[in-house]
């Protein structure tokens with residue numbers, strides 16, 4: 001029977017055992033980020049709408065079409081964050097984190113919300129892992145975050161990936177390029193989709209964000225920003241490339257990579273999967289030299305990237321760590337009590353133990369332990385109880401031994417160690 005209440009279109013439940021995979025991925029991300037000197041930051045899911053209008057950009061698809069925006073009871077326009085970068089910049093300004101001695105390197109995990117057409121790899125609620133660095137103008141940092149992103153994907157067991165890089169210039173060179181782009185795009189306007197015709201009016205750079213295959217083909221012939229960079233932007237880009245070479249990373253220059261968000265200056269990049277279809281960007285990011293200033297903060301540049309966990313996990317070859325479950329099999333009320341006492345002690349020693357309250361037969365309980373793939377079962381009946389012992393059964397070999405109550409923890413620890421050393 002189909003339930004009448006189901007998850008909202010474009011959202012999904014993440015259920016066990018898949019949650020184990022998410023935990024493992026998050027743990028690996030944390031380990032990598034902390035090795036590079038990043039610290040965790042957490043900000044609210046809801047933000048003032050204007051944060052994204054001002055930062056992400058008024059003409060972007062995210063702001064014009066995809067935000068979950070509502071008016072709250074106080075009459076304020078609120079948005080479920082569609083991305084994380086504006087929130088972290090706001091938090092830095094609000095708490096004056098730039099005055100602290102510690103490096104401005106942050107990482108973050110959390111859900112994002114975009115009301116786009118759901119498809120494979122594209123959700124309305126999805127999860128990003130994000131990093132941001134502030135105050136570093138050296139092109140070496142642009143390459144360092146790309147190197148870290150690539151290493152992180154390696155650690156997550158992602159194969160068949162490709163690094164794409166581009167430069168979107170700065171406020172010196174971009175206006176001239178945009179004028180030229182507009183003029184050239186006017187010539188093909190009739191062949192573009194309605195959205196692109198609107199983009200052409202408001203911000204021609206956004207033409208490259210169009211997801212329509214027809215428009216993507218038509219706009220191939222338009223001038224590319226990389227050919228119109230000013231001297232400083234070109235030097236920055238060349239330096240980023242030299243640093244990427246220094247790390248021995250192979251990459252492709254993708255002149256159409258303008259990345260759908262308005263705040264980028266100079267470097268933009270993505271790492272795509274060659275195993276996925278249309279939604280193949282595993283992560284994306286770039287440099288944004290003026291966002292802090294746009295929000296009324298100090299003139300501190302920033303850069304970062306966000307990784308989409310759903311997409312990465314669809315290609316990641318990681319396995320959750322195998323958990324060793326100790327399942328308690330008991331017969332009778334007194335044995336139940338003793339089992340619960342032992343369970344409690346073992347849990348405090350870091351073991352995972354389970355006792356179910358079903359008063360089943362010995363056979364039924366053992367078959368349940370098998371079903372749950374328990375590593376060991378501890379069996380306790382009336383006789384054992386009287387002798388102060390229990391039966392410890394290793395489930396794969398079927399070997400069973402008698403263990404006094406006060407030695408259960410020690411023996412389990414030895415068995416665990418032996419297994420690790422195998």
Ligand code: HAM
Nearest residue numbers: 083085122123126281282283284285286304305306308
């Ligand atoms: P973004 O390219 O919009 O960048 O998103 C980053 C990643 O989030 C994408 O590469 C993709 O893996 C994932 N993603 C985006 N939209 C969806 C969706 N609807 N469903 C599933 N996954 C999705 C940003 O958000 C920037 N804030 C990145 C950044 C950080 N730039 C500088 N710092």
